[in-house]
Every structure is written in structure tokens, then in C-alpha cells.
Amino acid sequence: MRPRPGPALVIGGGLTALLLGVAALSQVWTPEPPTRIRIAMKLLPPIKAGLLGTDHYGRDVASLLMAGAWNSLAVAIPSVCLGAAIGAGLGCLAAALRGPAETVALRVGDVVFAFPAVLSAIMLGAVLGSGPPAAIVAIAVFNVPVFLRVTRAVALQVWTTDYVAAARALGRHPVAITATEVLPNIAGVLLVQLTIQLALAILTEAGLSYLGLGIRPPNPSWGRMLADAQTYLGAAPHLALAPGLAIALSVLGLNLLGDGLRDALDPRLAARR
Numbered sequence: 001m002r003p004r005p006g007p008a009l010v011i012g013g014g015l016t017a018l019l020l021g022v023a024a025l026s027q028v029w030t031p032e033p034p035t036r037i038r039i040a041m042k043l044l045p046p047i048k049a050g051l052l053g054t055d056h057y058g059r060d061v062a063s064l065l066m067a068g069a070w071n072s073l074a075v076a077i078p079s080v081c082l083g084a085a086i087g088a089g090l091g092c093l094a095a096a097l098r099g100p101a102e103t104v105a106l107r108v109g110d111v112v113f114a115f116p117a118v119l120s121a122i123m124l125g126a127v128l129g130s131g132p133p134a135a136i137v138a139i140a141v142f143n144v145p146v147f148l149r150v151t152r153a154v155a156l157q158v159w160t161t162d163y164v165a166a167a168r169a170l171g172r173h174p175v176a177i178t179a180t181e182v183l184p185n186i187a188g189v190l191l192v193q194l195t196i197q198l199a200l201a202i203l204t205e206a207g208l209s210y211l212g213l214g215i216r217p218p219n220p221s222w223g224r225m226l227a228d229a230q231t232y233l234g235a236a237p238h239l240a241l242a243p244g245l246a247i248a249l250s251v252l253g254l255n256l257l258g259d260g261l262r263d264a265l266d267p268r269l270a271a272r273r
Contacts, residue, residue, distance in 0.1 A: 009260025015253025016195075023069040032060035034067040035218045043236045053238045055228065061242050067220040068243065071132075072250075075214065076201035079136040083143025084194055090144070091151025092182060095159060096174035102152070109145035117142040117204045121213045135214045139201050150193050154186045188265040192258050199254035206247050222247050 005013075026034075031050055038058030046053040052061035090109070094102040115123075121130075121138035128134045158164060159182065167177045208214035209223030217224060222243040229239035 006260050006263050008256045009264055012253050012256025012258070012260050015249055016257050019069060019073070019250050019253060022066050023073050026063075026066035026070045030060075030063035030066050032063045034059065034063040034220045036060070036063075043232060043239075045236070046238055052242050053236065055225070055236075055239055056232060061225075061239065064220040064225060065222070065242050065246055068215075068222045068225060069246065069250075071215045071219055071221050072202055072205050075132050075135050075139070075205045076198055079139035079205075080143055080194060080197050080201045082136070082140040084147045084190065084197070086140070087144040087147025088151045088190055091148040092155055092178045093175075094148070094152045095155035095182070096178045105148060106152075109148045112141055113145040115141075118207060118211070118213075121208050130213045131216050132214065135205060135208050138208070139204050142204070143197050143201070146197060147190070147193065151186065151190065154189045155182050158182045158185050188261075192262045192265070195254050195258035195261065199251040199258070202250050202254070203247065206243075 036059060038054070041049055041054050041058040042056050044050075044054045044058075046061075050060045050062050052065065055061055055064065087109075090105045094105040117138050120141050121134055124134040124138050128137070155178070164177060164181050167181055168174075205214050206221070206223035206226070209221040210227045211223075212227075214223055215221035225243040226240055229236070229243070232239055
């Protein structure tokens with residue numbers, strides 16, 4: 001009999017599904033056009049004008065929130081996937097080849113990890129210009145050393161197993177062993193790490209947009225909504241509450257999903273709790 005999914009997996013999966021659903025829905029329907037300006041209706045409270053009120057331009061906050069979910073994921077998902085692909089590839093090679101290749105990969109990862117995503121975005125913005133491409137590259141670069149170290153650690157454990165030793169005894173190349181024996185056995189760990197890093201990427205994208213380095217106006221962004229709301233905290237607190245709660249629930253959902261997947265893939269962890 002298969003164990004029931006834990007509460008972390010259920011709650012995290014539900015919140016993540018809600019995030020993805022809202023983002024997808026925003027591409028076909030929103031209560032109002034997200035960029036529609038109605039100065040006569042600015043700073044109206046929730047219910048009086050739409051579900052979540054209006055901002056300082058009279059735009060519908062609920063529509064901005066829905067469209068912002070899509071824009072946030074449009075930066076977070078590609079950046080994490082790109083960082084995971086590069087980092088996991090380097091981590092697998094470091095574990096397979098060892099020696100100088102492993103040392104070089106780890107030292108390069110240490111250098112990259114020394115530059116936070118925000119600082120990387122500022123430097124890349126000077127070259128590429130501020131906007132989604134610079135934010136995607138900056139977050140991806142930040143994720144490379146994370147996946148490199150995680151992949152190398154779990155891959156080294158797999159390389160000590162009997163079936164890998166048998167493959168080596170048959171004379172198979174380390175790269176072939178990595179593709180057929182190592183990667184399938186570390187995919188679960190990488191999936192868990194992917195969900196955790198996706199939560200951090202959403203948070204980072206919001207921070208970059210808050211600083212003007214992410215999604216460009218008039219395209220909606222949760223970070224930009226927070227930046228615009230800080231001037232009106234006393235008169236219209238709902239402007240900050242809506243995007244702040246959206247970011248918090250998205251990050252919470254992805255973190256719980258990661259914890260739930262980790263427990264589901266390794267029941268021994270769940271049994272200890």
C-alpha cells in the first residue's frame with residue numbers, strides 16, 4: 001500500500017497549482033485590461049472598485065496581480081531551468097572525471113556564487129540593458145553553483161554503488177555511465193532543488209523589479225507593484241498587501257512542495273518527523 005501524500009505536499013501542490021492556474025488564466029482573461037488607466041478611479045479600496053481595488057493610475061489591482069504572476073514565472077522558470085542545466089551538467093562532469101576538472105568546476109562555482117543575483121543583474125544591466133533578459137541571465141548565473149554542488153554531492157554517492165562499479169568494470173566511458181546510471185538516480189534530488197530554487201527566483205525577480213532591473217513598465221510585476229505602493233501605504237495599504245501576499249504564498253507553496261517531494265521520494269525522512 002502506497003503511503004498517503006503528506007500535508008506539505010498537498011498544501012504546497014495546491015498553492016503551486018493555484019499560482020500556475022492564475023498565471024495561465026491571465027493570458028486569456030483578466031477582470032480588466034491590466035494596463036488600462038482610469039485616473040478618475042485611482043486609489044479606490046477593494047470591493048468598491050473590483051475585487052482588490054485600484055492603484056494610483058486607476059488600474060485594477062486584481063488584473064495587475066494576475067498578469068504579474070505570468071511575468072514573474074516567465075522570468076523565474078527559464079532562469080532556474082537554465083541554471084539547473086548548466087550547474088547539473090558541470091556537477092555530473094566533476095563527479096565523473098574528478099581530479100583537475102572537479103577542482104576547476106568547484107572554483108569557478110565559488111567565484112560565481114560570490115556575486116549575488118541583484119549585483120549580477122546590475123552588472124549585466126550595464127551590458128544588456130535592464131529588463132527580463134538581464135534578470136533571467138543574472139538569476140541563472142546565481143543558480144549554476146547551487147546545482148553544481150548539489151549535483152556533485154549526490155552524484156558522488158551514486159558513483160560508489162555496485163551497479164556503477166559493474167558498469168566501470170565493463171569499460172564504459174564515465175560520460176555514458178553518468179547519462180544512463182547516475183542521472184536517473186539523482187533526478188529526484190534535482191527536482192526537489194528545482195522547486196526550492198524556483199521559489200528563490202520568484203523572490204529575486206520581485207526584488208529586481210522593485211529596483212527597476214526586472215520587468216519594465218507598463219508590464220505588470222509584483223515587485224513593481226510593491227515599489228509603486230510604498231508612496232501610498234497610508235492612503236491605500238491594499239496596494240502593498242496584494243502583491244506582498246502573492247509573493248509570500250507563491251514562495252511558501254513552492255517551498256512546501258519541495259519539502260513534500262523530498263519526503264515522498266525518501267520516506268525515511270518523513271518517518272523521522
